[in-house]
Amino acid sequence: MSDQQVTVSTTVERESVEGTCPECGRQELKRYPVLSDGGWFLAVKCQHCLCSVSRTPWNRLGSVIRLEDLL
Amino acid sequence: MSGTEMIGVDVGGTFTDVVGIEDGQIKVAKVPTNVAASDTSVLAGAEALGVAQAAVFNLASTAGLNAVITRRVPKIGFLTTIGHRDILDRGRIGRPLTALTDMSWRRGISDASRPLVPRYLRRGIHERITAHGDVLIELDEAQALEQIALLGKCGVEGVAICLINAYVDGRHERLLRDLVRQQLGDLPCSISSEVSPLAKEYARASTTVVDTVMKSKYGEYTARLDKGLRSLGFGGQLNFADCSARLLPADYAMERPYRLVVGGPAAGTVSSAHFGGYIGDGNLICADVGGTSCDISVVIDGQPWVNTTFELEHDLLVNALSTDIVTLGAGGGSIVSITPTGEVQVGPDSAGASPGPACYGQGGDRPTMTDAALLMGILDGDRFLGGKMPLRRDLALAAFERLETNLSLGQRVQYAWRMGLNNVAEGILDIAIRRGIDPRDFSLVAFGAAGPMLLPALLDSIPLRRVIVPPHPGLFSALGLVSSDLVYSDHRSAYTILSGDTAAQIDAIFASMEAGLIERADASKGDAVFVRSFDARLVGQSWETPFVEVPAGPITPATIDTMIASFHDTYERRNGNRFPAFPVQGVTWRVELVVPTPKVDHVRLAPTAGPPDAVRTLALQHLYTDDAICIEYERNALRCGDVITGPAVIREPMSTTFVPMDRTLTCGEFGELVIH
Numbered sequence: 117m118s119d120q121q122v123t124v125s126t127t128v129e130r131e132s133v134e135g136t137c138p139e140c141g142r143q144e145l146k147r148y149p150v151l152s153d154g155g156w157f158l159a160v161k162c163q164h165c166l167c168s169v170s171r172t173p174w175n176r177l178g179s180v181i182r183l184e185d186l187l
Numbered sequence: 188m189s190g191t192e193m194i195g196v197d198v199g200g201t202f203t204d205v206v207g208i209e210d211g212q213i214k215v216a217k218v219p220t221n222v223a224a225s226d227t228s229v230l231a232g233a234e235a236l237g238v239a240q241a242a243v244f245n246l247a248s249t250a251g252l253n254a255v256i257t258r259r260v261p262k263i264g265f266l267t268t269i270g271h272r273d274i275l276d277r278g279r280i281g282r283p284l285t286a287l288t289d290m291s292w293r294r295g296i297s298d299a300s301r302p303l304v305p306r307y308l309r310r311g312i313h314e315r316i317t318a319h320g321d322v323l324i325e326l327d328e329a330q331a332l333e334q335i336a337l338l339g340k341c342g343v344e345g346v347a348i349c350l351i352n353a354y355v356d357g358r359h360e361r362l363l364r365d366l367v368r369q370q371l372g373d374l375p376c377s378i379s380s381e382v383s384p385l386a387k388e389y390a391r392a393s394t395t396v397v398d399t400v401m402k403s404k405y406g407e408y409t410a411r412l413d414k415g416l417r418s419l420g421f422g423g424q425l426n427f428a429d430c431s432a433r434l435l436p437a438d439y440a441m442e443r444p445y446r447l448v449v450g451g452p453a454a455g456t457v458s459s460a461h462f463g464g465y466i467g468d469g470n471l472i473c474a475d476v477g478g479t480s481c482d483i484s485v486v487i488d489g490q491p492w493v494n495t496t497f498e499l500e501h502d503l504l505v506n507a508l509s510t511d512i513v514t515l516g517a518g519g520g521s522i523v524s525i526t527p528t529g530e531v532q533v534g535p536d537s538a539g540a541s542p543g544p545a546c547y548g549q550g551g552d553r554p555t556m557t558d559a560a561l562l563m564g565i566l567d568g569d570r571f572l573g574g575k576m577p578l579r580r581d582l583a584l585a586a587f588e589r590l591e592t593n594l595s596l597g598q599r600v601q602y603a604w605r606m607g608l609n610n611v612a613e614g615i616l617d618i619a620i621r622r623g624i625d626p627r628d629f630s631l632v633a634f635g636a637a638g639p640m641l642l643p644a645l646l647d648s649i650p651l652r653r654v655i656v657p658p659h660p661g662l663f664s665a666l667g668l669v670s671s672d673l674v675y676s677d678h679r680s681a682y683t684i685l686s687g688d689t690a691a692q693i694d695a696i697f698a699s700m701e702a703g704l705i706e707r708a709d710a711s712k713g714d715a716v717f718v719r720s721f722d723a724r725l726v727g728q729s730w731e732t733p734f735v736e737v738p739a740g741p742i743t744p745a746t747i748d749t750m751i752a753s754f755h756d757t758y759e760r761r762n763g764n765r766f767p768a769f770p771v772q773g774v775t776w777r778v779e780l781v782v783p784t785p786k787v788d789h790v791r792l793a794p795t796a797g798p799p800d801a802v803r804t805l806a807l808q809h810l811y812t813d814d815a816i817c818i819e820y821e822r823n824a825l826r827c828g829d830v831i832t833g834p835a836v837i838r839e840p841m842s843t844t845f846v847p848m849d850r851t852l853t854c855g856e857f858g859e860l861v862i863h
Binding site: 139140141152153154155161162164165166167168 | 276293294297298299300305306307337340341342
């Protein structure tokens with residue numbers, strides 16, 4: 117180990133979305149990509165209870181864009 | 188008349204079957220199932236037969252299974268050790284064989300598919316108990332209350348709690364349950380250390396979730412049912428059938444209702460085992476052939492083959508003892524078709540009950556095994572279901588003629604019949620090989636409406652000891668609900684190497700479980716007996732050999748030696764080899780308190796008074812190379828010792844038995860038809 121601590125964090129940009137969580141009632145919705153066993157989705161999730169308000173399929177390899185997807 | 192003495196009710200998806208025993212006679216009622224409130228169907232059936240004199244009312248239902256499979260379940264929250272909430276997604280990792288190379292396959296229970304608990308309702312709790320039962324991290328009550336409050340805001344109707352290593356020590360789970368009740372009130376809440384304190388967290392978590400679902404489904408249902416039965420004058424014992432069709436008193440069943448998730452299908456196996464006791468035959472292959480499917484199970488030495496878990500769908504497990512039943516897509520309604528390469532194919536599609544076989548005249552236009560039997564002359568179209576439902580030969584004929592093939596009519600019918608039988612024969616042989624049993628030592632019990640018609644012919648393709656058609660084959664499965672004992676059971680996991688040093692530890696485990704069961708069961712049930720067993724493995728293995736016998740009495744170093752020998756014997760029986768040099772590790776310890784309860788009594792027949800009277804002779808077509816003459820008999824007229832040589836058909840209101848050419852049927856003491 118070196119003396120210098122290196123902190124690595126993996127994160128995605130979370131875009132605020134207007135609206136109320138249908139489950140817990142909080143107004144803390146954000147849109148960001150998530151990876152689940154169904155693949156990558158662009159989800160709108162409540163930041164309080166983590167309920168997925170909506171999920172739409174996203175890039176097949178997440179942040180890696182394949183050339184053929186650009187065609 | 189003394190009135191109905193005992194009643195068994197099987198709640199199906201379409202109909203609720205009610206069977207009652209009165210003066211040794213079987214009474215039957217069939218009422219449509221009200222899916223939204225099936226207790227009303229049960230009460231209607233109870234009223235039809237009368238329950239005022241009944242000592243027991245035994246109920247089996249697949250309502251829980253249907254709710255789970257269709258996901259018509261209440262909103263459940265799930266609390267687990269932080270970092271482990273995805274155990275419900277992960278399952279056991281494995282894929283089904285058919286999906287090994289299918290990239291689009293998704294585990295049905297995962298959050299991306301159809302979870303029982305969506306991921307946002309699974310919350311992590313700061314706590315940790317080690318595998319030895321020590322507290323590594325104290326439960327953070329403030330954080331737990333925050334998560335429980337969140338579940339409350341989301342409107343959960345029940346909470347399942349499964350913490351890591353809680354099977355060793357459930358103190359944190361009990362504390363969490365208190366917090367749930369404090370915060371959310373008296374909603375259904377199950378904790379894994381009470382529901383199923385077994386090692387391996389996925390099955391424990393899954394079982395706990397199913398238990399919470401079942402509590403929500405069955406809680407008020409049972410109270411309504413009990414009240415309704417009392418208002419009909421019922422003063423006896425209300426029991427539920429569990430996944431192996433053993434009976435649990437209603438109040439006891441509701442403590443851990445996950446055991447009821449699949450009541451009913453195992454009843455045919457229990458019925459066979461019970462009847463096998465009467466005729467002195469404990470090695471049975473049981474085949475329940477209905478319109479759509481053929482359910483096959485095995486009884487060895489009088490005991491049904493039971494599994495330690497039940498898989499509701501792929502990777503959706505409950506830790507419930509369940510009779511091992513394999514279902515084949517072969518029955519009277521199996522559809523006959525021609526493949527693109529011109530072969531005759533039977534099943535797995537079925538015409539079911541609606542529209543049913545073409546000869547039913549209910550709109551079905553595809554030929555089935557029932558149509559083939561009608562055209563061959565085995566079925567009597569005028570007397571089907573006791574004459575209540577005449578069959579139309581012209582429609583069966585038209586259906587076979589519509590098949591797109593160059594085969595003659597006779598070939599179409601004969602080949603379809605042979606293919607249908609071959610499907611069942613392959614299925615039975617496959618099951619026998621998997622269980623490691625030799626069919627030559629086993630009798631095939633043929634029941635269900637179509638079993639006695641189809642299965643005796645399997646004697647030509649499988650080396651079976653004999654085929655037995657029990658009395659009332661059409662109702663035989665439902666009779667299993669009045670053929671079982673009451674069973675109180677407990678189980679728990681504790682990894683323990685079997686040696687003289689651990690005898691006291693194992694003795695304490697059994698003593699503790701038995702004391703709990705004695706306290707739980709009615710103290711007056713003096714004729715109850717304990718049955719002990721354990722699941723164990725060779726040290727280093729990751730899987731267990733279940734149901735190793737344990738002697739009664741205190742566990743001493745001498746008893747341990749017996750248990751080790753018993754393990755190696757069981758291991759060898761199941762796997763074909765033994766490794767006595769390896770130490771044995773006990774994993775799960777099981778106790779059952781079996782309480783005898785009233786059961787159906789099969790009546791002895793009068794001895795034969797000479798050759799049985801034939802009703803008439805029939806011409807069998809398309810079955811053999813040439814047409815054959817077949818003798819028809821009435822089953823009610825047969826007596827013990829009567830002998831009939833095939834080809835012959837034996838008629839009774841709900842079934843027809845076919846004795847193939849060169850086979851001999853002997854009527855047994857209890858009315859069983861034994862075909863060699």
